[in-house]
Every structure is written in C-alpha cells, then in structure tokens.
C-alpha cells in the first residue's frame with residue numbers, strides 16, 4: 001500500500017493514555033475514539049487530520065496499556081500509517097492485528113519535520129520526504145506478519161486457519 | 168543452554184530448543200481478558216466462526232476495571248462479557264462480589280502455576296512471572312484468536328538478568344526495588360525483552376513483593392518478568408492448586424542481552440515523579456511536595472502485605488485533614504483477611520475510605536478521580552499524564568510505606584520522618 005500525507009510529529013514515549021485516555025474506553029467505535037485521540041497533548045487532533053496523514057514519532061511509541069483502542073483511535077482519526085524509531089511491544093502487535101500499518105526507521109524520523117509531505121510504500125518499506133526529496137529504506141515485515149496483513153488482520157488469518165483445520 | 172523464559176516457550180512450542188528472535192506458535196495454559204478488553208475480544212472471536220472457546224477451564228474473564236459498574240456504558244460492557252461467559256460456559260468468570268483485580272485474583276485462585284504459559288488482554292499480565300511462569304500482555308484481537316485456537320504466535324525474547332544482592336533497608340519492598348530498576352534503565356530499558364530477577368535479595372522477598380516486581384516489568388517495556396521457583400513459591404502453591412507443575416531454571420551458561428547487578432543497600436524508598444515510572448527519586452531527595460489524595464491498592468500493591476505495612480504506619484494515627492485517602496484491597500479474600508486482622512478498623516479509624524475490590528482510580532476510571540492541579544501519591548504502577556483524572560493532575564508512585572506516611576502528613580513523606 002502507498003500512503004501520501006502530511007507528517008504530524010510527536011516525541012518519545014507517547015503512551016496509550018495519551019493516544020486514547022482510559023475514561024473513553026467504553027466503545028470500540030473508531031469515530032467515537034478518534035474524537036479523543038491524542039487529547040492530552042493535542043486536543044481536537046482528529047479535526048486537523050486529512051485522510052492519509054502520517055504520525056511520525058520518536059522511540060517507544062504506544063507504551064503503556066494493552067488497549068487495542070489505541071491503534072483503532074489512530075486509524076479512526078484518519079491516520080494512514082505510523083512511523084517511529086521504535087514501538088512498544090503490545091502496541092506493535094495490536095497495530096498489526098488491527099491492520100494499522102506501522103514502520104520503524106530512526107533515520108527517517110530524524111529527517112522528517114512536522115508538516116512535511118511524506119510518501120510511504122509499506123510493501124517495500126520505502127519512505128520518501130516529498131518536501132526535501134530524501135528517501136529511506138525501513139526494515140520490511142517478516143513473512144508471517146505479511147501473511148496476517150494479507151488476511152486483513154489476525155482474525156482473517158485465524159479464520160483461514162480454522163477453515164483449513166490448522167489449529 | 169537456555170534461560171527459564173526460553174525453556175518455558177520451547178516446552179509450549181513442542182521444541183527442544185528456541186533462540187531469541189525466533190517466531191514460534193505456542194500452546195497456552197490460560198487466556199485472560201477483563202471488562203475493557205473482553206468485549207473487543209468477544210466481538211472478534213464471534214467472527215472466526217468456531218463452536219465455542221478452546222477450553223472452558225482455560226479462559227478467564229474478570230470484570231474489574233469499571234466494575235462495580237461505573238456508568239451505563241460500562242454496565243453494558245460488563246453485561247456483554249457476563250452473557251458471553253454464560254452462553255459459552257466459561258468456568259472462570261468472576262462476578263462482582265467474588266472478583267478481585269485480575270492479576271491478584273488469578274494466582275490467589277491457583278489458576279496460574281509455575282511453568283505455565285499465560286496470555287492476557289491486559290499489559291500487567293506479566294505479574295505471574297513471580298510464580299516461575301511465562302506470562303505476557305497482548306491485545307483483544309490476540310485473545311480472540313487464542314480463545315478459538317488455544318495457541319498464539321510469539322517472538323522469543325532476549326533476556327536481561329537483574330541480580331540484586333544484600334540486605335534491604337527498613338520498609339523497602341518489592342515496589343521500591345522495581346521502581347529503582349526502572350529509574351536506572353528507563354521506560355524502554357527492557358523493550359521486547361524478558362526481565363529475569365535473581366539474587367539473595369529476591370530470594371528473601373515474600374511472594375507479594377515478587378508479584379509487585381514482575382507486575383511492573385511492562386513499565387520498563389519488558390515482555391515478561393520472571394523469578395525462578397524456590398521454597399517460598401512451593402509454600403505459596405501448597406494446597407492452592409490441583410495441577411502438577413514443572414519447575415524451570417536458567418542454565419548457568421544461558422545467554423543474556425545484559426546483566427545488571429545492584430546492591431540492596433543502595434536502594435532506599437522510591438518515589439516516581441510525574442509523568443513516567445522511570446522518573447524516580449529516593450525518598451531523601453523528594454523535597455516538600457504537598458498532596459491532595461493517597462491511593463493504596465491496585466494489582467501492584469493491593470495485597471495483604473501492602474495493607475499490613477500501611478496499617479503498621481497508620482495504627483492510632485489520623486489522616487491529614489485536607490487529604491482524601493482511599494484504600495482498595497485487591498480481592499475479597501484479602502479484604503476479609505485484613506478485616507480479621509483488624510487492619511480495616513485501623514484504616515477507618517485513621518479516616519480513610521475503604522472500597523470493595525476494583526481497579527477504580529488506578530486508570531482514572533472511578534472511585535477517586537483527580538481534578539486539575541491535584542496531586543496524588545499512589546501505590547499503582549503508572550503515572551502517565553492524566554492517568555488518574557484531569558490532564559493537569561499529577562500522580563507520584565510509591566510503595567505502601569511512603570503512601571501511608573504521606574497520608575498522615577499531607578505531603579510526600581517516608582515513615583522515618585514521622
């Protein structure tokens with residue numbers, strides 16, 4: 001998949017209580033969750049998102065709780081992809097399982113400023129800063145993750161396993 | 168040559184050996200979700216189209232976060248989970264009145280035993296590593312798939328060894344040790360890794376303190392925390408469980424990504440300042456910080472040892488008059504035990520509010536939400552911005568001794584300064 005959008009930059013250790021505060025965890029509706037996405041740091045974050053925009057963050061993005069509402073809120077806000085220097089482990093899993101594309105590439109994060117136009121090719125791991133013309137190569141996904149993504153997330157993948165009696 | 172974590176994963180993957188970085192499918196012994204994460208898991212589970220859950224005994228559902236129901240929305244969520252448990256005959260569903268905070272309840276009920284591999288849709292599932300089990304938190308969708316298949320994929324983590332030797336200072340508990348470690352290595356100091364705790368200080372700790380330590384492995388980014396089985400673990404499990412268990416130990420030549428050695432003598436009572444668990448200071452460096460609220464409870468420090476420590480300090484004393492102090496025993500059994508020991512009387516005489524088990528204020532749910540600019544000392548595990556209420560409120564993390572002493576003075580205080 002190829003995404004094209006504006007960069008929204010965040011610092012390190014963006015935790016799940018920032019991405020979606022716990023008090024709003026009474027729904028899984030992406031549109032409802034999106035209203036409060038990033039609220040402690042950037043109130044009305046979703047209002048400033050154009051479809052396709054990209055979050056660019058420093059280390060340990062998504063640390064904290066296991067809430068899957070976090071990637072859902074981000075997707076609901078219209079974000080197409082998250083690029084970070086590193087992700088917290090559970091967030092990483094949750095993003096893949098709910099089909100929110102994520103990429104790790106420290107050099108690209110350093111080379112992209114807030115508001116830059118960015119193009120990301122998730123299949124190839126290619127990241128392009130259209131505002132400066134610089135490109136980077138991120139680590140491609142391991143094959144089993146590609147399989148999960150190709151089945152539209154873990155549920156599709158599991159469904160297929162169940163159908164094939166591979167459990 | 169494998170670590171304890173690698174051995175447990177290998178055994179559950181049906182392999183003789185696994186190495187860090189390897190991706191494996193593992194059978195699970197228990198799959199856990201709560202009132203916040205279960206609804207998502209159930210919704211996804213229904214899409215898979217299997218007859219029922221993989222094993223009615225191995226799925227655990229605990230409504231503890233916004234229960235007893237905080238509002239209509241949380242009531243609907245709890246109802247959804249309750250009805251699923253009933254329809255699918257999930258044996259380990261714990262209703263209000265029998266429930267407790269999940270990570271305290273499961274070991275108490277003997278549902279997790281040494282050598283188990285447990286996954287939970289809650290980040291503090293890593294708590295059970297204190298029993299010599301491998302346990303780790305995942306998301307709702309992971310749990311949905313596991314409910315259907317009884318297995319999950321794992322990437323074998325590298326291990327870091329934390330060796331702590333020496334005699335603990337007075338009042339220092341497991342919470343202070345783990346806060347000290349997180350202060351040293353940072354909130355991503357153990358990202359994706361297994362945190363293995365060893366040394367004679369760890370061996371000398373109660374099970375309650377060991378649970379506190381493994382509980383906060385996630386606060387350093389860890390995949391799991393783990394402490395090998397010893398006599399104290401065996402004594403804890405004695406009479407509690409009806410399954411045989413396997414004890415795993417790291418080989419002397421097992422490989423570690425890193426080894427950290429600490430001396431218990433260097434660890435004083437700890438306080439983590441806002442807004443990260445790694446912002447720690449020793450109690451002697453805290454300075455004058457007035458507070459508005461104290462919370463003693465949570466899956467980190469709502470156990471009987473924590474309540475006893477707090478009661479020792481509050482016995483015959485009064486809570487500072489401008490302060491709200493909330494005490495939440497983590498399970499019904501702990502509540503009862505505290506009552507029979509006269510601990511609840513001490514708390515009420517001192518002027519604290521004692522609540523039925525719930526996560527409540529720990530995640531800013533209910534039972535003690537903070538207003539703007541308010542400060543709270545809490546024995547919980549996270550002090551992220553807005554975690555306990557308003558975005559401009561502040562949470563200071565500590566063990567029960569500092570929390571109880573602070574309740575008396577109205578500012579952050581160690582018991583030695585009373």
Ligand code: SF4
Pocket residue numbers: 232268269270289291465466467525526529530547548
């Ligand atoms: S007590 Fe707090 S940290 Fe523990 S399970 Fe409940 S909300 Fe999570």
